[in-house]
Amino acid sequence: MEYDPAAASTLPKPEMPDLSAWLATLTRFAEHIRGLVADGIESGTFDEDNAEEFEALLSAAAPAEAAAIETVSAGLPYDLPSSLRVFFLDASSEIRFHYAYDLGDDAPDGVPSWLSGGELPDPLFSADKLAEYLADAQHYAANSGIADFPEDQAIWNRSFPFFRYNNSDFLAFDPASNADDPCVIHLNHEGDPSLIARNLAAFLIEWPRICFVGPGDYYD
Numbered sequence: 001m002e003y004d005p006a007a008a009s010t011l012p013k014p015e016m017p018d019l020s021a022w023l024a025t026l027t028r029f030a031e032h033i034r035g036l037v038a039d040g041i042e043s044g045t046f047d048e049d050n051a052e053e054f055e056a057l058l059s060a061a062a063p064a065e066a067a068a069i070e071t072v073s074a075g076l077p078y079d080l081p082s083s084l085r086v087f088f089l090d091a092s093s094e095i096r097f098h099y100a101y102d103l104g105d106d107a108p109d110g111v112p113s114w115l116s117g118g119e120l121p122d123p124l125f126s127a128d129k130l131a132e133y134l135a136d137a138q139h140y141a142a143n144s145g146i147a148d149f150p151e152d153q154a155i156w157n158r159s160f161p162f163f164r165y166n167n168s169d170f171l172a173f174d175p176a177s178n179a180d181d182p183c184v185i186h187l188n189h190e191g192d193p194s195l196i197a198r199n200l201a202a203f204l205i206e207w208p209r210i211c212f213v214g215p216g217d218y219y220d
Contacts, residue, residue: 003155003174003183003185003192003193003194003195004195005174005176005177005183006177008174008177008183008195008198009177009178009183011198012198013181013198013199013201013202014198014199014201014202014205015201016083016086016087016200016201016204017201017204017205019086019087019090019091019204020091022091022204022208023060023091023092025208026058026060026095026097026208026212027058027060029056029099029208029211029212030056030057030058030097030099031056032056033055033056033099034055034056037055037056055098055099055100056098056099057096057097057098057099058095058096058097058098058099059095059096059097060091060092060094060095060096061092061093061094061095062092062093063088063089063090063091063092063093064088064089064093064127066089068093068127069085069088069089069127072127072128072130072131073085075131076130076131076134076160077134078160078175079179079180081173081179081180081181081182081200082180082181083181083199083200083201084125084162084173084200087125087200087204088125088127091125092125093126093127093128094123094124094125094126094127094128094129095123095124095125095126096123096124097124097212099212122163122164122165122166124162124163125162125163126162129164130160130161130162133160133161133162133163133164133170134160134161136161136164136168137156137159137161137164137170137172137187138156138157140156140168140189141153141156141157144168144189145190145191146189146191149191152191152192152193155174155176155185155187155193156187156193158174158175158176159172159173159174159175159185159187159193160172160173160175161187167189168189169186169187169188169189170186170187171184171185171186171187171196172184172185172186172187173185173200174193178199181199181200182199183195183196183197183198183199184196184197184198184199184200184202184203
C-alpha cells in the first residue's frame with residue numbers, strides 16, 4: 001500500500017491483542033509447519049537431503065525486566081512506542097522465527113505456493129538489536145540509491161526498525177504518523193516505503209491471518 005503518514009494516522013487503531021494467546025498461536029503455527037515437513041519427508045514429497053529448505057524454527061525469550069527496557073531506551077535517539085514496551089515486558093524480549101514451506105498445487109487461489117516468514121539469523125522484536133537495526137538502516141539510507149530520493153530518505157532517517165530482512169529491507173515504526181502509537185511500515189531497499197499496519201497491535205492481529213509471511217510477501 002502506498003504510504004502517506006497523514007492518511008495512515010487516520011486509520012482505526014485496534015487495541016493490543018492478548019499477547020499470551022498471540023505467542024501460543026505462533027507456537028502452534030510453527031508446530032504445524034514442522035508436522036507438514038515431517039509428513040512431506042515421510043511421503044517422499046520432499047527430498048530428505050533438502051529438508052532444510054522446508055522448516056519451522058521458533059524461540060521466544062522471556063519477557064524483559066522493566067529496568068532492562070529503560071536501559072535500552074536510554075541508548076536510543078527516540079522514545080520506544082508504548083506498544084513495543086508492552087510487547088517486551090508482557091510477551092518476549094526477543095523472538096527468533098523462521099519458516100519455509102511449499103504448498104505446491106494445494107495453494108488456494110490468490111495465495112503463493114511458496115510461503116516463508118521471518119529470516120535467519122536476525123531476530124524479530126529484539127530489544128537488544130534495536131540500536132543495531134537503526135544504525136544499519138540509516139547507513140543504508142545514506143550510502144545507497146535511497147539517497148537519490150530525498151522524500152524516501154527522510155522516511156528512512158526518521159523511522160526506527162524492529163526487524164531487518166536479509167536484503168536490507170526493514171520493518172519499522174514511523175513516528176510521523178503518531179509518536180506514541182506509530183504505523184508499521186516496510187522500508188524497501190529499492191525505495192517507495194509502504195504501509196504495513198496502522199500500529200503494532202494491527203500488525204500482530206493481521207500477521208497470523210496471512211500465515212506469518214515474511215516482509216517480501218507481506219507488502220505485496
